[in-house]
Amino acid sequence: MKGTSPLKIKWIRNTFTTVILITIAIFIYFQFVSKSIVTQTSEMPTSLHPIVEERTNLLIEQAASKGIVVIITDGFRSIADQDILYEQGRSTEGNIVTHARGGESYHNYGLAVDFALKDSGGNVLWDRQFDGNGNGIADWSEVVTLAKELGFEWGGDWINFKDYPHLEMNFGLAIDDLQRGERPPDGALTVNGQS
Structure with missing residues (x-):
């Protein structure tokens, strides 16, 4: 930079560095701080997500059309119920059936169901x-x-x-996202090009 004083070059460099640092700070704020502030107000679900419920009902209907009786043995599960289930096989009798504590399961957010089959005699089966x-x-x-x-x-x-x-159905959300309060939209979900 011929003809530019060393003082002016230093000022330009300092200004450029300051702008970069401010940009990084704003980015960090919007990625982490503002996200946690907004999501803290999200309430915990108390039932299955509407899309999960709709697709579960479709699953039962489609299976029935093939002569298969599907029953849902568990859907939405509260955090307290999840903690009780987690203790099974640990501090209470039974086999370990989950590695997820309360708040660590998609059931706690209304995004999961468990199913079983029913035979012609009405017996519930987990026989694959x-x-x-x-x-x-x-x-x-x-x-x-x-x-x-x-x-x-x-x-x-x-x-x-x-x-x-x-x-x-996790809708692209990890458990960490759900714990921070993010929730999937209630709107239509497209699967295989169909809503």
Whole structure:
């Protein structure tokens, strides 16, 4: 910069550095601070999310059309109920059925359901090999396929802890997001190009 005084160059450099630091500070504020302030006011759900409820009902109907009776054994679960379930197999009798404490499960936000099958005698089954409709395909597999087509994620696909009765729709939100108060929209969800 020929003809520019060293003092002016220093002033330009300091101004540029200040602008960069202010921009970074604003970015950090909007990414973290403002987000936590806004989301602290979000209330905890008290029932299934409307889209999850709608898709669950569709799953039951579609399975019935294939001769499969699906029952929902659990849907929305309060944080207190989740804590009780978490203690099962730890401080209370029974097998461990969850690794999620209260607030760490999609059930706590109305975004998950657990299902089972019912045979012709009215018995509730968690038998993944049962073929009650006699078409040569396990009813459980048929239900899982239908659920995935409706936009559910299946707990049986998880790597570390297989939760075969579990179906969830997380809407792209992690548990951390939900704990900060973010919630999915109540509006229509598109699955496979259909709403």
